[in-house]
Amino acid sequence: MPRVTDYPLAVFGLSFLLLLISVWTGALLFRRWWPPKDSTRDDFGVIQAATLTLLGLIIAFSFSMAVSRYDQRKTLEEAEANAIGTEFLRADLLPGPDAAKVRALLADYFDQRVLYYTTRDEQELKTINARTARLQAELWAAVAAPAAATPSPTTALVAMGMNDVLNAQGYTQAAWWNRIPSAAWILMLTIGICCHVLVGYGVKDPKEERALLLVLPLVMSIAFMLIADIDSPRSGAILVKPVNLLSIAESVRPR
Structure with missing residues:
Protein backbone atom coordinates (compact mmCIF):
# COMPACT_ATOMS: atom_id res chain seq x y z
CA MET A 1 0.00 0.00 0.00
CA PRO A 2 1.44 3.42 -0.96
CA ARG A 3 2.54 5.67 1.90
CA VAL A 4 2.92 9.42 2.10
CA THR A 5 6.67 8.92 2.34
CA ASP A 6 6.59 7.31 -1.11
CA TYR A 7 6.16 10.83 -2.50
CA PRO A 8 9.09 13.08 -1.46
CA LEU A 9 7.48 16.28 -2.77
CA ALA A 10 4.37 15.55 -0.73
CA VAL A 11 6.59 15.01 2.31
CA PHE A 12 8.22 18.38 1.69
CA GLY A 13 4.92 20.24 1.31
CA LEU A 14 3.20 18.58 4.26
CA SER A 15 6.15 18.90 6.64
CA PHE A 16 6.80 22.53 5.64
CA LEU A 17 3.16 23.43 6.29
CA LEU A 18 3.06 21.68 9.68
CA LEU A 19 6.38 23.11 10.83
CA LEU A 20 5.49 26.60 9.66
CA ILE A 21 2.21 26.45 11.58
CA SER A 22 4.11 25.17 14.62
CA VAL A 23 6.68 27.94 14.66
CA TRP A 24 4.03 30.64 14.30
CA THR A 25 1.90 28.97 16.95
CA GLY A 26 4.79 29.33 19.36
CA ALA A 27 5.54 32.86 18.21
CA LEU A 28 2.00 34.23 18.44
CA LEU A 29 -0.33 32.09 20.52
CA PHE A 30 1.92 30.76 23.27
CA ARG A 31 3.69 34.08 23.79
CA ARG A 32 0.27 35.74 24.15
CA TRP A 33 -1.02 33.16 26.63
CA TRP A 34 2.18 32.63 28.62
CA PRO A 35 4.57 35.52 28.12
CA PRO A 36 8.18 34.47 28.79
CA LYS A 37 9.81 35.74 31.95
CA ASP A 38 13.39 36.91 32.27
CA SER A 39 13.87 34.61 35.26
CA THR A 40 13.19 31.53 33.16
CA ARG A 41 15.09 32.64 30.06
CA ASP A 42 18.19 30.56 30.84
CA ASP A 43 16.20 27.41 31.59
CA PHE A 44 14.20 27.89 28.41
CA GLY A 45 17.42 28.18 26.40
CA VAL A 46 18.68 24.88 27.81
CA ILE A 47 15.41 23.09 26.96
CA GLN A 48 15.33 24.58 23.47
CA ALA A 49 18.92 23.58 22.73
CA ALA A 50 18.40 20.07 24.07
CA THR A 51 15.26 19.58 21.96
CA LEU A 52 16.94 20.86 18.80
CA THR A 53 19.91 18.57 19.47
CA LEU A 54 17.57 15.60 19.86
CA LEU A 55 15.86 16.48 16.57
CA GLY A 56 19.23 16.69 14.83
CA LEU A 57 20.23 13.28 16.15
CA ILE A 58 16.97 11.69 15.02
CA ILE A 59 17.27 13.22 11.56
CA ALA A 60 20.87 12.00 11.30
CA PHE A 61 19.84 8.52 12.45
CA SER A 62 16.95 8.40 9.95
CA PHE A 63 19.22 9.60 7.15
CA SER A 64 21.73 6.89 8.04
CA MET A 65 18.95 4.27 7.95
CA ALA A 66 17.80 5.46 4.52
CA VAL A 67 21.33 5.49 3.07
CA SER A 68 22.13 2.00 4.41
CA ARG A 69 18.95 0.62 2.84
CA TYR A 70 19.75 2.34 -0.45
CA ASP A 71 23.26 0.86 -0.46
CA GLN A 72 21.80 -2.55 0.31
CA ARG A 73 19.48 -2.33 -2.70
CA LYS A 74 22.42 -1.39 -4.92
CA THR A 75 24.54 -4.27 -3.60
CA LEU A 76 21.77 -6.80 -4.13
CA GLU A 77 21.17 -5.56 -7.67
CA GLU A 78 24.81 -6.29 -8.43
CA LEU A 94 23.51 -28.90 -20.05
CA PRO A 95 22.60 -30.90 -23.15
CA GLY A 96 21.93 -28.83 -26.26
CA PRO A 97 18.11 -28.51 -26.17
CA ASP A 98 18.05 -27.97 -22.41
CA ALA A 99 20.80 -25.36 -22.61
CA ALA A 100 18.96 -23.43 -25.33
CA LYS A 101 15.74 -23.51 -23.31
CA VAL A 102 17.43 -22.25 -20.14
CA ARG A 103 19.20 -19.44 -22.00
CA ALA A 104 15.95 -18.33 -23.65
CA LEU A 105 14.15 -18.30 -20.31
CA LEU A 106 16.99 -16.40 -18.67
CA ALA A 107 16.85 -13.78 -21.43
CA ASP A 108 13.16 -13.20 -20.64
CA TYR A 109 13.99 -13.23 -16.95
CA PHE A 110 16.58 -10.48 -17.51
CA ASP A 111 13.89 -8.32 -19.09
CA GLN A 112 11.49 -8.79 -16.18
CA ARG A 113 14.16 -7.98 -13.61
CA VAL A 114 15.12 -4.79 -15.44
CA LEU A 115 11.46 -3.78 -15.57
CA TYR A 116 11.17 -4.45 -11.84
CA TYR A 117 13.86 -1.86 -11.15
CA THR A 118 12.60 0.75 -13.59
CA THR A 119 8.81 0.72 -13.32
CA ARG A 120 6.96 3.16 -11.07
CA ASP A 121 3.45 1.91 -11.80
CA GLU A 122 1.96 -0.35 -9.12
CA GLN A 123 -0.33 -2.20 -11.52
CA GLU A 124 2.53 -2.89 -13.89
CA LEU A 125 4.59 -4.07 -10.94
CA LYS A 126 1.97 -6.71 -10.11
CA THR A 127 2.15 -7.96 -13.70
CA ILE A 128 5.94 -8.06 -13.56
CA ASN A 129 5.90 -10.02 -10.30
CA ALA A 130 3.45 -12.53 -11.77
CA ARG A 131 5.61 -13.02 -14.87
CA THR A 132 8.72 -13.33 -12.72
CA ALA A 133 7.12 -16.05 -10.59
CA ARG A 134 6.05 -17.95 -13.71
CA LEU A 135 9.52 -17.69 -15.23
CA GLN A 136 11.12 -18.86 -11.99
CA ALA A 137 8.96 -21.99 -12.01
CA GLU A 138 9.87 -22.65 -15.64
CA VAL A 143 17.27 -27.43 -14.82
CA ALA A 144 15.58 -29.93 -12.49
CA ALA A 145 14.58 -32.28 -15.32
CA PRO A 146 18.09 -32.89 -16.70
CA ALA A 147 19.54 -32.98 -13.17
CA ALA A 148 17.10 -35.72 -12.20
CA ALA A 149 17.54 -37.61 -15.48
CA THR A 150 21.37 -37.67 -15.40
CA PRO A 151 22.63 -36.82 -11.92
CA SER A 152 26.21 -35.57 -12.06
CA MET A 160 22.93 -24.72 -7.60
CA GLY A 161 23.40 -21.72 -9.87
CA MET A 162 19.67 -21.58 -10.57
CA ASN A 163 19.01 -21.73 -6.85
CA ASP A 164 21.27 -18.68 -6.44
CA VAL A 165 19.27 -16.86 -9.12
CA LEU A 166 15.98 -17.52 -7.34
CA ASN A 167 17.41 -16.61 -3.94
CA ALA A 168 18.84 -13.36 -5.30
CA GLN A 169 15.37 -12.24 -6.37
CA GLY A 170 14.02 -12.99 -2.91
CA TYR A 171 16.80 -11.03 -1.21
CA THR A 172 16.17 -8.09 -3.53
CA GLN A 173 12.44 -8.11 -2.83
CA ALA A 174 13.08 -8.19 0.93
CA ALA A 175 15.47 -5.22 0.65
CA TRP A 176 12.90 -3.17 -1.27
CA TRP A 177 10.33 -3.86 1.44
CA ASN A 178 12.79 -2.84 4.18
CA ARG A 179 11.91 0.80 4.74
CA ILE A 180 12.20 3.32 7.56
CA PRO A 181 9.41 2.38 10.02
CA SER A 182 6.35 4.61 10.19
CA ALA A 183 6.96 5.01 13.93
CA ALA A 184 10.32 6.63 13.20
CA TRP A 185 8.68 9.12 10.83
CA ILE A 186 6.00 9.96 13.40
CA LEU A 187 8.62 10.44 16.12
CA MET A 188 10.76 12.64 13.90
CA LEU A 189 7.80 14.81 12.88
CA THR A 190 6.49 15.08 16.45
CA ILE A 191 9.83 16.23 17.85
CA GLY A 192 10.17 18.59 14.89
CA ILE A 193 6.83 20.20 15.71
CA CYS A 194 7.83 20.60 19.37
CA CYS A 195 11.15 22.17 18.39
CA HIS A 196 9.48 24.68 16.08
CA VAL A 197 6.98 25.68 18.76
CA LEU A 198 9.87 26.33 21.14
CA VAL A 199 11.80 28.27 18.49
CA GLY A 200 8.79 30.45 17.78
CA TYR A 201 8.18 30.95 21.48
CA GLY A 202 11.74 32.13 21.97
CA VAL A 203 11.57 34.84 19.32
CA LYS A 204 11.39 38.32 20.87
CA ASP A 205 9.55 40.08 18.04
CA PRO A 206 7.87 37.70 15.55
CA LYS A 207 6.84 40.52 13.20
CA GLU A 208 10.38 41.82 12.77
CA GLU A 209 11.89 38.34 12.54
CA ARG A 210 9.21 36.67 10.42
CA ALA A 211 11.70 36.05 7.61
CA LEU A 212 13.91 34.12 10.03
CA LEU A 213 10.94 32.02 11.11
CA LEU A 214 10.78 30.58 7.58
CA VAL A 215 14.37 29.33 7.57
CA LEU A 216 14.14 26.45 10.06
CA PRO A 217 10.88 24.96 8.65
CA LEU A 218 12.33 25.18 5.14
CA VAL A 219 15.60 23.49 6.08
CA MET A 220 13.89 20.74 8.07
CA SER A 221 11.38 20.09 5.28
CA ILE A 222 14.22 19.71 2.78
CA ALA A 223 15.89 17.22 5.13
CA PHE A 224 12.65 15.22 5.45
CA MET A 225 12.22 15.25 1.67
CA LEU A 226 15.77 13.99 1.11
CA ILE A 227 15.30 11.15 3.60
CA ALA A 228 12.00 10.16 1.95
CA ASP A 229 13.62 10.31 -1.50
CA ILE A 230 16.47 8.00 -0.55
CA ASP A 231 14.21 5.65 1.39
CA SER A 232 11.62 5.27 -1.38
CA PRO A 233 12.69 2.68 -4.00
CA ARG A 234 10.37 3.86 -6.78
CA SER A 235 9.74 7.56 -6.21
CA GLY A 236 11.79 10.69 -6.33
CA ALA A 237 15.08 11.28 -8.06
CA ILE A 238 17.48 9.00 -6.14
CA LEU A 239 16.76 5.50 -7.45
CA VAL A 240 18.66 2.24 -7.85
CA LYS A 241 19.26 1.77 -11.56
CA PRO A 242 19.81 -1.75 -12.94
CA VAL A 243 23.14 -0.86 -14.51
CA ASN A 244 24.67 -4.27 -13.75
CA LEU A 245 21.68 -6.17 -15.10
CA LEU A 246 21.74 -4.12 -18.30
CA SER A 247 25.48 -4.59 -18.70
CA ILE A 248 25.34 -8.36 -18.30
CA ALA A 249 22.23 -8.61 -20.50
CA GLU A 250 24.09 -6.85 -23.33
CA SER A 251 27.07 -9.18 -22.93
CA VAL A 252 25.09 -12.43 -23.05
CA ARG A 253 22.41 -11.63 -25.63
CA PRO A 254 24.66 -12.11 -28.69
CA ARG A 255 25.03 -15.74 -27.63
Missing part, protein backbone atom coordinates in the same frame (compact mmCIF):
# COMPACT_ATOMS: atom_id res chain seq x y z
CA ALA A 79 24.60 -9.71 -6.76
CA GLU A 80 21.45 -10.60 -8.69
CA ALA A 81 23.02 -9.58 -12.00
CA ASN A 82 26.10 -11.70 -11.27
CA ALA A 83 23.96 -14.70 -10.31
CA ILE A 84 21.91 -14.55 -13.50
CA GLY A 85 24.97 -13.96 -15.68
CA THR A 86 26.81 -16.88 -14.09
CA GLU A 87 23.84 -19.19 -14.59
CA PHE A 88 23.60 -18.10 -18.23
CA LEU A 89 27.15 -19.38 -18.73
CA ARG A 90 26.56 -22.54 -16.73
CA ALA A 91 23.67 -23.41 -19.02
CA ASP A 92 26.31 -24.50 -21.56
CA LEU A 93 26.98 -27.50 -19.32
CA LEU A 139 13.57 -22.04 -15.02
CA TRP A 140 13.67 -24.42 -12.10
CA ALA A 141 11.81 -27.09 -14.08
CA ALA A 142 14.23 -26.61 -16.98
CA PRO A 153 28.41 -32.85 -10.57
CA THR A 154 27.84 -30.82 -13.73
CA THR A 155 24.05 -30.81 -13.56
CA ALA A 156 24.27 -30.23 -9.80
CA LEU A 157 26.38 -27.13 -10.45
CA VAL A 158 23.75 -25.81 -12.86
CA ALA A 159 20.98 -26.51 -10.33
Whole structure:
Protein backbone atom coordinates (compact mmCIF):
# COMPACT_ATOMS: atom_id res chain seq x y z
CA MET A 1 0.00 0.00 0.00
CA PRO A 2 1.44 3.42 -0.96
CA ARG A 3 2.54 5.67 1.90
CA VAL A 4 2.92 9.42 2.10
CA THR A 5 6.67 8.92 2.34
CA ASP A 6 6.59 7.31 -1.11
CA TYR A 7 6.16 10.83 -2.50
CA PRO A 8 9.09 13.08 -1.46
CA LEU A 9 7.48 16.28 -2.77
CA ALA A 10 4.37 15.55 -0.73
CA VAL A 11 6.59 15.01 2.31
CA PHE A 12 8.22 18.38 1.69
CA GLY A 13 4.92 20.24 1.31
CA LEU A 14 3.20 18.58 4.26
CA SER A 15 6.15 18.90 6.64
CA PHE A 16 6.80 22.53 5.64
CA LEU A 17 3.16 23.43 6.29
CA LEU A 18 3.06 21.68 9.68
CA LEU A 19 6.38 23.11 10.83
CA LEU A 20 5.49 26.60 9.66
CA ILE A 21 2.21 26.45 11.58
CA SER A 22 4.11 25.17 14.62
CA VAL A 23 6.68 27.94 14.66
CA TRP A 24 4.03 30.64 14.30
CA THR A 25 1.90 28.97 16.95
CA GLY A 26 4.79 29.33 19.36
CA ALA A 27 5.54 32.86 18.21
CA LEU A 28 2.00 34.23 18.44
CA LEU A 29 -0.33 32.09 20.52
CA PHE A 30 1.92 30.76 23.27
CA ARG A 31 3.69 34.08 23.79
CA ARG A 32 0.27 35.74 24.15
CA TRP A 33 -1.02 33.16 26.63
CA TRP A 34 2.18 32.63 28.62
CA PRO A 35 4.57 35.52 28.12
CA PRO A 36 8.18 34.47 28.79
CA LYS A 37 9.81 35.74 31.95
CA ASP A 38 13.39 36.91 32.27
CA SER A 39 13.87 34.61 35.26
CA THR A 40 13.19 31.53 33.16
CA ARG A 41 15.09 32.64 30.06
CA ASP A 42 18.19 30.56 30.84
CA ASP A 43 16.20 27.41 31.59
CA PHE A 44 14.20 27.89 28.41
CA GLY A 45 17.42 28.18 26.40
CA VAL A 46 18.68 24.88 27.81
CA ILE A 47 15.41 23.09 26.96
CA GLN A 48 15.33 24.58 23.47
CA ALA A 49 18.92 23.58 22.73
CA ALA A 50 18.40 20.07 24.07
CA THR A 51 15.26 19.58 21.96
CA LEU A 52 16.94 20.86 18.80
CA THR A 53 19.91 18.57 19.47
CA LEU A 54 17.57 15.60 19.86
CA LEU A 55 15.86 16.48 16.57
CA GLY A 56 19.23 16.69 14.83
CA LEU A 57 20.23 13.28 16.15
CA ILE A 58 16.97 11.69 15.02
CA ILE A 59 17.27 13.22 11.56
CA ALA A 60 20.87 12.00 11.30
CA PHE A 61 19.84 8.52 12.45
CA SER A 62 16.95 8.40 9.95
CA PHE A 63 19.22 9.60 7.15
CA SER A 64 21.73 6.89 8.04
CA MET A 65 18.95 4.27 7.95
CA ALA A 66 17.80 5.46 4.52
CA VAL A 67 21.33 5.49 3.07
CA SER A 68 22.13 2.00 4.41
CA ARG A 69 18.95 0.62 2.84
CA TYR A 70 19.75 2.34 -0.45
CA ASP A 71 23.26 0.86 -0.46
CA GLN A 72 21.80 -2.55 0.31
CA ARG A 73 19.48 -2.33 -2.70
CA LYS A 74 22.42 -1.39 -4.92
CA THR A 75 24.54 -4.27 -3.60
CA LEU A 76 21.77 -6.80 -4.13
CA GLU A 77 21.17 -5.56 -7.67
CA GLU A 78 24.81 -6.29 -8.43
CA ALA A 79 24.60 -9.71 -6.76
CA GLU A 80 21.45 -10.60 -8.69
CA ALA A 81 23.02 -9.58 -12.00
CA ASN A 82 26.10 -11.70 -11.27
CA ALA A 83 23.96 -14.70 -10.31
CA ILE A 84 21.91 -14.55 -13.50
CA GLY A 85 24.97 -13.96 -15.68
CA THR A 86 26.81 -16.88 -14.09
CA GLU A 87 23.84 -19.19 -14.59
CA PHE A 88 23.60 -18.10 -18.23
CA LEU A 89 27.15 -19.38 -18.73
CA ARG A 90 26.56 -22.54 -16.73
CA ALA A 91 23.67 -23.41 -19.02
CA ASP A 92 26.31 -24.50 -21.56
CA LEU A 93 26.98 -27.50 -19.32
CA LEU A 94 23.51 -28.90 -20.05
CA PRO A 95 22.60 -30.90 -23.15
CA GLY A 96 21.93 -28.83 -26.26
CA PRO A 97 18.11 -28.51 -26.17
CA ASP A 98 18.05 -27.97 -22.41
CA ALA A 99 20.80 -25.36 -22.61
CA ALA A 100 18.96 -23.43 -25.33
CA LYS A 101 15.74 -23.51 -23.31
CA VAL A 102 17.43 -22.25 -20.14
CA ARG A 103 19.20 -19.44 -22.00
CA ALA A 104 15.95 -18.33 -23.65
CA LEU A 105 14.15 -18.30 -20.31
CA LEU A 106 16.99 -16.40 -18.67
CA ALA A 107 16.85 -13.78 -21.43
CA ASP A 108 13.16 -13.20 -20.64
CA TYR A 109 13.99 -13.23 -16.95
CA PHE A 110 16.58 -10.48 -17.51
CA ASP A 111 13.89 -8.32 -19.09
CA GLN A 112 11.49 -8.79 -16.18
CA ARG A 113 14.16 -7.98 -13.61
CA VAL A 114 15.12 -4.79 -15.44
CA LEU A 115 11.46 -3.78 -15.57
CA TYR A 116 11.17 -4.45 -11.84
CA TYR A 117 13.86 -1.86 -11.15
CA THR A 118 12.60 0.75 -13.59
CA THR A 119 8.81 0.72 -13.32
CA ARG A 120 6.96 3.16 -11.07
CA ASP A 121 3.45 1.91 -11.80
CA GLU A 122 1.96 -0.35 -9.12
CA GLN A 123 -0.33 -2.20 -11.52
CA GLU A 124 2.53 -2.89 -13.89
CA LEU A 125 4.59 -4.07 -10.94
CA LYS A 126 1.97 -6.71 -10.11
CA THR A 127 2.15 -7.96 -13.70
CA ILE A 128 5.94 -8.06 -13.56
CA ASN A 129 5.90 -10.02 -10.30
CA ALA A 130 3.45 -12.53 -11.77
CA ARG A 131 5.61 -13.02 -14.87
CA THR A 132 8.72 -13.33 -12.72
CA ALA A 133 7.12 -16.05 -10.59
CA ARG A 134 6.05 -17.95 -13.71
CA LEU A 135 9.52 -17.69 -15.23
CA GLN A 136 11.12 -18.86 -11.99
CA ALA A 137 8.96 -21.99 -12.01
CA GLU A 138 9.87 -22.65 -15.64
CA LEU A 139 13.57 -22.04 -15.02
CA TRP A 140 13.67 -24.42 -12.10
CA ALA A 141 11.81 -27.09 -14.08
CA ALA A 142 14.23 -26.61 -16.98
CA VAL A 143 17.27 -27.43 -14.82
CA ALA A 144 15.58 -29.93 -12.49
CA ALA A 145 14.58 -32.28 -15.32
CA PRO A 146 18.09 -32.89 -16.70
CA ALA A 147 19.54 -32.98 -13.17
CA ALA A 148 17.10 -35.72 -12.20
CA ALA A 149 17.54 -37.61 -15.48
CA THR A 150 21.37 -37.67 -15.40
CA PRO A 151 22.63 -36.82 -11.92
CA SER A 152 26.21 -35.57 -12.06
CA PRO A 153 28.41 -32.85 -10.57
CA THR A 154 27.84 -30.82 -13.73
CA THR A 155 24.05 -30.81 -13.56
CA ALA A 156 24.27 -30.23 -9.80
CA LEU A 157 26.38 -27.13 -10.45
CA VAL A 158 23.75 -25.81 -12.86
CA ALA A 159 20.98 -26.51 -10.33
CA MET A 160 22.93 -24.72 -7.60
CA GLY A 161 23.40 -21.72 -9.87
CA MET A 162 19.67 -21.58 -10.57
CA ASN A 163 19.01 -21.73 -6.85
CA ASP A 164 21.27 -18.68 -6.44
CA VAL A 165 19.27 -16.86 -9.12
CA LEU A 166 15.98 -17.52 -7.34
CA ASN A 167 17.41 -16.61 -3.94
CA ALA A 168 18.84 -13.36 -5.30
CA GLN A 169 15.37 -12.24 -6.37
CA GLY A 170 14.02 -12.99 -2.91
CA TYR A 171 16.80 -11.03 -1.21
CA THR A 172 16.17 -8.09 -3.53
CA GLN A 173 12.44 -8.11 -2.83
CA ALA A 174 13.08 -8.19 0.93
CA ALA A 175 15.47 -5.22 0.65
CA TRP A 176 12.90 -3.17 -1.27
CA TRP A 177 10.33 -3.86 1.44
CA ASN A 178 12.79 -2.84 4.18
CA ARG A 179 11.91 0.80 4.74
CA ILE A 180 12.20 3.32 7.56
CA PRO A 181 9.41 2.38 10.02
CA SER A 182 6.35 4.61 10.19
CA ALA A 183 6.96 5.01 13.93
CA ALA A 184 10.32 6.63 13.20
CA TRP A 185 8.68 9.12 10.83
CA ILE A 186 6.00 9.96 13.40
CA LEU A 187 8.62 10.44 16.12
CA MET A 188 10.76 12.64 13.90
CA LEU A 189 7.80 14.81 12.88
CA THR A 190 6.49 15.08 16.45
CA ILE A 191 9.83 16.23 17.85
CA GLY A 192 10.17 18.59 14.89
CA ILE A 193 6.83 20.20 15.71
CA CYS A 194 7.83 20.60 19.37
CA CYS A 195 11.15 22.17 18.39
CA HIS A 196 9.48 24.68 16.08
CA VAL A 197 6.98 25.68 18.76
CA LEU A 198 9.87 26.33 21.14
CA VAL A 199 11.80 28.27 18.49
CA GLY A 200 8.79 30.45 17.78
CA TYR A 201 8.18 30.95 21.48
CA GLY A 202 11.74 32.13 21.97
CA VAL A 203 11.57 34.84 19.32
CA LYS A 204 11.39 38.32 20.87
CA ASP A 205 9.55 40.08 18.04
CA PRO A 206 7.87 37.70 15.55
CA LYS A 207 6.84 40.52 13.20
CA GLU A 208 10.38 41.82 12.77
CA GLU A 209 11.89 38.34 12.54
CA ARG A 210 9.21 36.67 10.42
CA ALA A 211 11.70 36.05 7.61
CA LEU A 212 13.91 34.12 10.03
CA LEU A 213 10.94 32.02 11.11
CA LEU A 214 10.78 30.58 7.58
CA VAL A 215 14.37 29.33 7.57
CA LEU A 216 14.14 26.45 10.06
CA PRO A 217 10.88 24.96 8.65
CA LEU A 218 12.33 25.18 5.14
CA VAL A 219 15.60 23.49 6.08
CA MET A 220 13.89 20.74 8.07
CA SER A 221 11.38 20.09 5.28
CA ILE A 222 14.22 19.71 2.78
CA ALA A 223 15.89 17.22 5.13
CA PHE A 224 12.65 15.22 5.45
CA MET A 225 12.22 15.25 1.67
CA LEU A 226 15.77 13.99 1.11
CA ILE A 227 15.30 11.15 3.60
CA ALA A 228 12.00 10.16 1.95
CA ASP A 229 13.62 10.31 -1.50
CA ILE A 230 16.47 8.00 -0.55
CA ASP A 231 14.21 5.65 1.39
CA SER A 232 11.62 5.27 -1.38
CA PRO A 233 12.69 2.68 -4.00
CA ARG A 234 10.37 3.86 -6.78
CA SER A 235 9.74 7.56 -6.21
CA GLY A 236 11.79 10.69 -6.33
CA ALA A 237 15.08 11.28 -8.06
CA ILE A 238 17.48 9.00 -6.14
CA LEU A 239 16.76 5.50 -7.45
CA VAL A 240 18.66 2.24 -7.85
CA LYS A 241 19.26 1.77 -11.56
CA PRO A 242 19.81 -1.75 -12.94
CA VAL A 243 23.14 -0.86 -14.51
CA ASN A 244 24.67 -4.27 -13.75
CA LEU A 245 21.68 -6.17 -15.10
CA LEU A 246 21.74 -4.12 -18.30
CA SER A 247 25.48 -4.59 -18.70
CA ILE A 248 25.34 -8.36 -18.30
CA ALA A 249 22.23 -8.61 -20.50
CA GLU A 250 24.09 -6.85 -23.33
CA SER A 251 27.07 -9.18 -22.93
CA VAL A 252 25.09 -12.43 -23.05
CA ARG A 253 22.41 -11.63 -25.63
CA PRO A 254 24.66 -12.11 -28.69
CA ARG A 255 25.03 -15.74 -27.63
